[in-house]
Each structure stands twice: as structure tokens, then as C-alpha cells.
Amino acid sequence: MKISRRRMFPIYFLAVLVLFLTGGFTGHNTQDNAKGPSFTDPLQTQSMPEVWIRQPIKYEKSEGDADLVLSLDQHLYDALQPLIQEYGKKHKLRIVVNEGTCGITSGALVNKTVDIGGFCCPPDKTDRLPGLRFHTLGIDAKALLVHPANPVDNISIGQARQIFRGEIRRWSELTTSNGGKGPNLLIQPVTRLHCKLRPGHWRLLLDNEDMFDPGIQDVGAIPDMISQVALNPGAIGYEVLWNTIRYKDKGKVKAIRINGYSPYEAEHLISLRYPLYRVYNLATWEGKGVENPRAKGLVEYLLQHVENLDKAHNIIPASRLRKAGWKFKGNELTGEPDAHLSR
């Protein structure tokens, strides 16, 4: 039996509609099970011995007679220094700021040697120590980075996941902006699988290390991520945009769009049309023996002035996220907006 084209049209239309509604074109929903958790439950806290709970904050000897001691991850260290110094000068406080990582900050909080800790990830259960409160400063797009000579400048989040899983192996399997094929080059995914226990960050791409292709090149430091992508024409990695500026001496890289949305445009991240991001939190102590009113004052000041940060840091303030329906508990960002609000 021969069916005319006109009769087949409704079938095609329905098929296309179904595909569209199920995300078949974007590769979005079919890949969502690959995405790790964005946040942890703020009610889950790490149980600690009573001795530890009673232990007061005690600075390291090297901090001397500091009024306040902070341990911040590398990005917050760069971003917040001007505001912290301004606050210190205004209130005549001697504030010591140590540069570190989420792990170092977590270690300093466990050891109770700092008043404020700065994280570039949402807290894990192991970070939620008794007496510790988290305050979200904002979020920042995590950009997919490629070699600047790579003509591919847009991929879907599904394709990104396939690349890092090793299911897409050559750039020629992808298309360029003018509709042509990508270069006939082997794709070399470069990863920095840091903060494995914490939610968000790279886990928004693939939940855990075992989901990544064994052929990935995993690096331990941010400059190595930039240099590895800059050196290899087939490489793809990820980093926040600030680090491409901070480590520009390590090489030139290009941030590509995801699902057609640029990591440089805040509104796409707020609406989650751009799906990868990092969360910046400050943690302070509350309770007898550990609370420092000066720390509380500084955190409030930073939360109020986060909009004044240098635009190069690309940090979208928490206040904008609240307006867009992102979920907060107190000052802590605890969830993405509901789907109907975000897209």
C-alpha cells in the first residue's frame, strides 16, 4: 500500500512533537540522569565529638594578633580581597586572608583555625560541621573550554556529556556554527575532578568519576587545565571564566556555548538555559565559643556588596538568584528554581 506524503505529514508532525517534548533534540532530558546533585540537604550535618564541639576557635601562631582570619578558595581570594581590605580599613581590623582551596578551607574549619571559610562549591555533608552556617555570595558559569583554533563553538549539554563519557570521540562528529563538520581531530577531554564529595561544579556535567571516559586527562591544578587545553587543538576542558583571565599566561583558550547559550551572559545562567555553574559560599560560626561578631559583620558586608565585585569575576549575586526563583534557606542557596521558572 502506498501512502501519500500529505497523509504522512501528521505522523511526521506528531513524531517531531514527541521528540521535542521529550528533549530528543536538545539531548537534554535523556542525559539528565547523568547529572549529579546540585546541592545537599542543609539539615544533614556532620556529627562531631563533644570535645570538638566545645573547642573554641584558635588561630595558627603565624596569624599573630589578627582580629579575623579567613581561608578562601582561589577565586574568592582574588574576588573578595578589595572588599575585605576596605572593610578592614573602615573598621580598623587586622584581617588575615589565606588563599587556599575548598579542601584547605574545609580542613581549616575542621581544625577551627579560621573565622570564615570560602568555598567555590556547595557544601557536602562533611562540610556541614556543627555551628557552621553557610551564606551564598552568588554563582558563576562553568565554561567549556576548547583550543582557540577549534571551529566548534556550540554544543548541546548532551553532546558535552557524551564527549566526557567517551561516546563522542572526534570533533568531526560535531558541527561548527556555519553548519560544517568539526575538525577531524581526536577529542581529548581534560578534567579536574576536585571536590568529589561536594555537589554541583563538574558533577553537573557527570555525577561521578566512574562516569567519565578512562581516557580523560585529569589534572590537579587550575593552571594545568588552562595549559593542557591551550596546548592541545583537540582538547576540551572546563573552568570558570575568571581563571582563563587569571592564568592567561598559561595559554589561550576559547569558551564555547552550550545549547546555544554563552557562559558570558548572566541571564542565561540565571534561567539555567546555560546549565553549568559553580556556587560561592562563605561559612561562619554561630554559637558560644566560636562566634565572632566581627566575622558576622564582615560576611554581611560582603553579601551586601557582592554586586560591586569586578565584572571580570562573573559572579551573579545571590539577590538576583532569589528574584529568579532559586531556592534559599536563610542565606544559603539550596536549590535550583523550579523548571517552569527557569526555562
Place this chain on the structure above:
Amino acid sequence: MNIRTECRNRYYRIPLTFKLTAISVITGIVLWVVLDYVQSRRIKDIFLAQLTERLGHQAMEDRLRFDRYVKVYQHLARLSIIQKNFSDYIESRKWHEGNIAGVAYYDHPPPWFPSRSMLHTLASPGYALLIDSRGNVREAYQSYKETLPQPLLHPPGLLIEKSSGQSYLITFNSAPFLVTSAPYADSHQNLLATLMLATPIDEKFLNASIGGSTNRGVAALLTPGENPRVLTSSNLTAIPEGTPLDVLKDGYLMTGKEFFDYGSSELVVRFASFISMTEVNSLTRTLITKERRERAISAIVFITAFAAVTFWITQRIQRVTRRVADFSQHTLGLQQQEIQKGDQLHILEERFQHLTEEVVRSREIIKKQAEEQAREEEAKIIQAKLIHANKMTSLGTLVSGVAHEINNPNSFIMSNAQLFNDIWEDIFQVLNEHYKKNGDFPIGDMKFSEIQSLVPRLLNTITKGTERIKNIVDSLKNFARADTGNLDEKVDVNKVVENAIFFLNAEIKKFTNNFHVTCSLPKGSLVAA
């Protein structure tokens, strides 16, 4: 002769080839010293820059190797718990039933842990601990002689959680450690045990992480802060623990102070790579020595070539000197001194100067002679002109005198001729009466009838003759008159031409009988001079 002149003479006595060769050698030596300083420094700088860049790459490679090695431990833990002998061993234990009798120690790999050959391929942890579900260490394998650190003997729950599934870097008693753990659960997901691997991040660890090659330089962990110190290094003999970074700056080239950004590590350290400056200096020295040797060969070749060219030029100069001497002697007839030995260029200069002076002198003589001759000729012309002028003056005077002398009698003749004409007219009346009455009669030898027409003609001829004499005398007077006019008045050109012809008439007639002049200007017209 003063000392200066003596020195100069001595200097000129030295041959040019020798002098130029000596100058080029001295210049070469000075250049050598300057270039040696500048180039050696530049080579060192370039070499150091390249080495620093290479060291940067090496540091990055070291870091990547270190990262990979750190992760090997977490994979070793995960691999260990999926081995059959591990699961068999754990499941055969009845730890939950009895009290803790104490920790069982092994100094050889226990049955629940991979064999040494496998560890050799993967990683060699200092300690492997079997922890029961309540967090108590039950069994421990240690390849290190050092006692198990207290936090490992009684690991806090937070440490077990934080090290689960990842390599966690932590400090125990100021010593950096790597800790990783892998939980083992039964088929119902009940936790039975946890395998925890721990190893100190020490010289052995760093050596193994960067590949153990001795010529790769030294990898080290540094404490953070303003005055970093070495926490540990891959070569403690070269860079011992606790060495301040400032002390190492002179002896080592250092790069790559980067964080371990695992995000799971609380170890506040920076990773750095060092290359001994002794090695750098040795390499630089070898390069500079090579460069010096090449420069020396180049200099010798250059000086030899320069000396050869100088010699050839001096030979040409000598030839030119001889030619100048020959020219002076044979063409100009100058007496030349014998050609001396010494600075060929100076000799040529002297010869040429001598020749130039001679030429200048000769030119001056010739010029003077020419001027003298010109003066003499001019004097002669002036004299001739003076004579001529004198002659003309005398002639004028003479002509004036003669004209005066002629004019007087001519005036008598003219006036007398007029008078006689009047007389004749009166006499003629009388004679004619007489003739009419008496007929013809003789007067002198002629008859009155003949005389009566002849006498007026004669008198007319006399009058015309005297007028002509007067005109000639007037013309002569005009010609001889010294006229100092400015020639700014109008002239009757026709008159001038007529006068000239009048004077020259006799001369013209000598040459032609057919001389005619036609004046185109109207008679009496005046033309501006």
C-alpha cells in the same frame, strides 16, 4: 725637535700594514672582552629563560605525574576491595561478635591485600588498614618501620568519610600524608569493613611520583605563606626538610609554585620543581666555552683577512706614491727625494703634498707672468691711444690754425668778389653805353663784347670757390673740435652722412666712380642719439 715631533716621526716610520694589523688586533681584543661580557651574559640570560621555560613544563609534568600517582592510591584501594581474597577474608571475619582484642599487624602483605608485585606496578602504600563497620582498626599492614600515627590508629569518622573514594591529603603531626579509603559492603549494602590506605608524602613518595629519574631535578612540597620552607623533597640530600626557600634561591632555579587543587585535600602546600644552579652553570659554561672558541676562530680569520687586505692596499699605495714621484720628476721637473720606508700612506701624503705645493707655486708664477704681460700690453695700447689722441689734438690745432689762416684771405676774396661784382655792374653800365655809342673796343686782350658775359661768370666762379673753401674749413673745424657732448641730443643723420661722404669723397673716388647714397629719412629730420 721636541718629543712630540719625535714620537710622530717614529710613528710614521712604522709600516702601515703593521700598524693596521696591530690596531685590528687591539680592537679585536677590546671587542672580544666587551662581546665576551655582553654575549656571555646574554647567553646566560637566554639559557636561563629557556631553562626556566623548560622547568615550567617540567614542573607541570611533575605535577601531572604527582596527581596521577596520588589518584593511583584511591584506585588501588578500590581494586583491592573487589578482589576475591579480600571479600572472602572480610566475610569470614566475625568482628561484630566479639570485643576488640587489639590490632593485628603485618610487615608483609596480608592475604586481604594485593601482592608486592602488584603494588610495585601500582603504588606502595606505607600503611593499609582494615577498619570494621564501627570505625575500629582491626588489622594493619605497614611497609614502613615507623609506628602507625595516632590519627590512623583511631581514625575519626570524618577522616574515613572525607577519604572515601578519593585521595585525601592531610597532615599528621606536621607530616603530610595521603589517605584514601574504600568501603566494602555486602550484597544488602551493609557496611562490613573499610580499607584505608595511608602513606607519608615523603622523599620516597615524591621520587616515585615523578618517575624516579635523577636528572629531572628535584620536586618539593613547600609550606605556604611569606616565608615558605621545604616540607619534603624528592632528594632530601640536596634539598633537606625545613630549608627556607630564600636559601635555595641562589643555588637553584625554581618554578611552578602551585596549589593542589583537589578540593578534597586540607594540606596547605605548594608544589615546586627545582634545578640545581650548579647544573645550570655547568651547562651555561659549556655553551659559553663553545661560543668563545667559535668567536676566537672567527677573530683569527677576520684579523688574517684584514691584514692581507691591508697589505694589498699598502702595495697599491706604494705604487701610487712611485707614480706621483715619477710625475713630479719627469713631467714637472721637480727634484724628488729618495722614497723612504715606513708608513706608506704618510709617504704618499707627503709626496702628494709636495706635488700640490709645487703645482700651486707654478700656478702662482704663471698667473703673475700672465698678469705682467697683460699689464704691458695694456700699457702699450694706452700709450698708442695717447699718441693718437695727441696727434688728433695737434691735428685739430693745426686744422684750426690752417682754417683760420685760410678763412681770412677767403673772406677777403669773398667780400672783394662781391664788391667787384657791384663795381662791375656799375662799370658795365658805363662801358655798355660806350659800346653802344662807339662800338666794340678792347679791354686787355679781349673785346668788350666777349668780356661783358665773361666777367659775371668769373665773378660767380670766384664766389662759389670761396663758399666751397668756407664749407671745407668749417667742416674741418667741426671735426677737429673736441666735443665732450653727452650724445643725448637729437642729430640730423642725413647731415652726418653727407659730411662723412664729403670728407671721404677723395678716398671713395680712389676705389669707385659709382658711389651713390640715398637717405631714406626726410631732409632735416632729427633722430635721438
